[in-house]
C-alpha cells in the first residue's frame with residue numbers, strides 16, 4: 001500500500017516531456033513556505049494498493065510517456081512503498097520495452113539519502129533532493145529553491161537530463177498546469193515566489209474566492 005495525494009497525466013512542468021505525476025501523502029519535514037501543505041498529514045483514507053496505482057499508470061499512459069515524476073509529500077517517508085512502486089515501474093518499462101525515466105523529489109539532504117536510502121536511489125534515474133528554502137528562489141528548471149541540485153543516478157538519467165544541468169530557467173513567467181477536479185482546482189509545477197497569492201487576489205477581484213489553499217494553513 002502507498003499513501004497517495006493525487007496522480008495526473010500528462011504532467012509537462014516537472015521533468016522533460018509528457019509525464020505521469022504521482023504525489024504521495026505525508027511529509028514529516030515541514031519546510032517553511034511549502035506550497036503543498038495539503039500533503040503533510042498522514043491520512044489512512046489515502047492508502048491504495050500499489051498494484052492498483054501501477055495499473056492506472058499503464059492505462060493512462062498507454063499512448064506513450066517520457067517519464068514518471070514522484071513528488072509529494074515526502075516520498076522517502078514511505079521507503080518500502082516507494083521501493084515497491086519503483087520496482088513495479090521498472091518492471092513495466094522493461095517488459096513493455098519503454099524508455100521513460102524515473103525522477104523523484106525529496107526534502108531530505110542528498111548526503112542523508114545516500115547514507116540511508118542507497119538501494120532506493122539505485123532504482124531512480126534522477127533526483128531533486130534538499131529541503132525547500134523560501135529565501136533562495138530557483139534559477140534552474142524544476143527546482144523549488146536554488147539549494148536543490150539535479151542529481152543524475154543512471155545512464156538513462158545522464159543521457160536524458162545532462163542538457164538540463166547547464167540550462168538556466170528561461171527568463172519570463174514560470175509555467176504551471178491547472179487541473180479541475182470536481183469542485184477542486186489544483187496546480188502542477190513550481191510557481192515563482194508570491195504567484196499563488198497573486199492568483200488568489202486576481203480571482204478575488206473577479207468574485208472567485210478560494211475556500212482552502214495548499215500554500216498556507
Ligand code: SF4
Pocket residue numbers: 027028029030031032034035036037039072073074106107108131132
Ligand atoms: S517542500 Fe516537500 S519536503 Fe518540504 S515540506 Fe513541502 S512537501 Fe515536505
